[in-house]
Amino acid sequence: MSLSYYFEHTQGIGILATADSDGMVDLAIYAKPHVIDEKTIAFVMKERLSHMNLKSNPHASYMFIEKGEGYTGKRLYLTKLREETNTSVVEMFRQKQPEICSADDDSNKYLVHFQIDEIWPLVGDKK
Numbered sequence: 001m002s003l004s005y006y007f008e009h010t011q012g013i014g015i016l017a018t019a020d021s022d023g024m025v026d027l028a029i030y031a032k033p034h035v036i037d038e039k040t041i042a043f044v045m046k047e048r049l050s051h052m053n054l055k056s057n058p059h060a061s062y063m064f065i066e067k068g069e070g071y072t073g074k075r076l077y078l079t080k081l082r083e084e085t086n087t088s089v090v091e092m093f094r095q096k097q098p099e100i101c102s103a104d105d106d107s108n109k110y111l112v113h114f115q116i117d118e119i120w121p122l123v124g125d126k127k
Contacts, residue, residue: 003038007064012067014064015028015064016028016029016050016061016062017060018049018050018054018059020053026050028049028050030062033062038116040116041062041113042084042112043114044110045109045110045112046108046110047108051112054080058079060079060114061075062076064076071122072122073122074119074120075119075120075122076118077116077119078117079117080113080114080115081114083113084112084113
């Protein structure tokens with residue numbers, strides 16, 4: 001199953017982990033990623049701790065826990081590639097998930113692209 005199909009058709013909750021250059025870790029609840037292709041995803045990010053951490057450390061992890069019984073989901077190990085600051089591009093992606101950032105939220109937003117380094121199941125070792 002493709003990542004695009006998976007994230008379009010699977011309900012659940014996502015958590016993004018980042019760390020600063022000193023290794024201080026932050027966790028934040030995040031929406032499903034925008035799947036660009038099978039090796040690239042993107043998140044709309046506000047100018048908060050997760051975004052600031054990525055300025056000094058490009059590595060992150062995203063854990064997606066599927067809704068339902070048991071422990072099913074995915075862990076994505078990521079490296080930041082680039083970020084988009086063009087407000088019309090960011091807004092186009094933001095509108096795909098309007099419940100995440102309200103239209104009246106005037107904070108700076110970025111479309112941050114990540115390379116997917118590895119995909120592991122939610123529980124257990126890489127398969």
